[in-house]
Amino acid sequence: MPGFPPSVRNVSCWLPRSTRSPAEARRCLERLLGGVLGGERFIDTGLLLVSELVTNAVVHGSSRDNRVLLELSADPVRLRIEVHDARGDRAPILRGADRDDESGRGLILVKSLSAQWGCCPREGIGKIVWCGIAPAPACGEGAA
Template sequence: MAGKEECWLPRSARSPGVARQLLVGLLARVSGGERFATDGLTVLTELTANAVQHGSPRGRQVWVRLDVDADRLLIEVHDASGVPPELREVCAEDEAGRGLILVKSLSSQWGWRPRGDQGIGKITWAVLAPASDASGPRQGERNAEG
C-alpha cells in the first residue's frame, strides 16, 4: 500500500475542495486508505485554506503534495510566503483561528520549513497515523476478556 499525488492549485476559495478531491481519489486507490480519510481531509482542508488565505499573494499558486503508505499519511502544502504558521490562543467568541489547533490535535507530527532550493516561501506539513480499526477496542479501553 503506497501512493502519491501532487498538484498546483490557484489562490482560490475553491482550492481546499479540489485538494480534498485529490486526497479522496488517492485514498480510494490505496489499500487501507480509508483509515486516513476523516482526519486527513480535515488537516488538508485547514493547511490548504491557510495557504490560500495567508500564504500566497495574488498571482501565486499553492502546491499540494500527498504521500501515503500503510503507516502514515504525509500532507505538504507549499506557499509563497516565508511567514511561519502560528498557533494562536482563541476565545470562545472568536470566529476563526482554530485551524492549526485542529492540525496539531489530529496529526502525530506537524510543522513547517522554508522551501529553500525549491523556491520562495515555505512548506507546512503534517503526518497522520491511520485511524484505529473501528471493530477493536479504543486506546485505553479493554475488551470483554481483559
C-alpha cells in the same frame, strides 16, 4: 504482486488561491486514499486537515503565480500532507482563539489531530507547512 497497490502512493496538484481550492484538495485526497490499502482509515482526519492547511495557504499565504502546491503521500501506516507556499516565508503562528473568534483554530486542530506537523523552508523560496497522520483504528480494533 499483481493486484496489490504499490506500498507508497503520491500525488501533487497545483491549486488556485480560491475559496474552491479546499474542496479540490479534499477530492484529490479521496482519489489518493482510494488507491491505498486501508486508505479509509485516514479519510476523516485527512479531509479535515487538508482543508485547514489549504485554507490557511489561500487566506494567509502569498504567491507570484497565485497558486499553492499540494503534495500528498500515503501508505498503509501514514498519510503526509504538504502545502507549499512559493513566496510567503513566515511560519504559521499557533495561537489560541477566544470563544467568539471566527478564526484561529485551524492550526490547533492540525496540532491536535496529526501525529506530527511543522513548517520548513521550501527549496528556492517560500515555505512548506506539513502534517503526518496515523491511521484511525479499523472497525473492531482496540475493542475489548
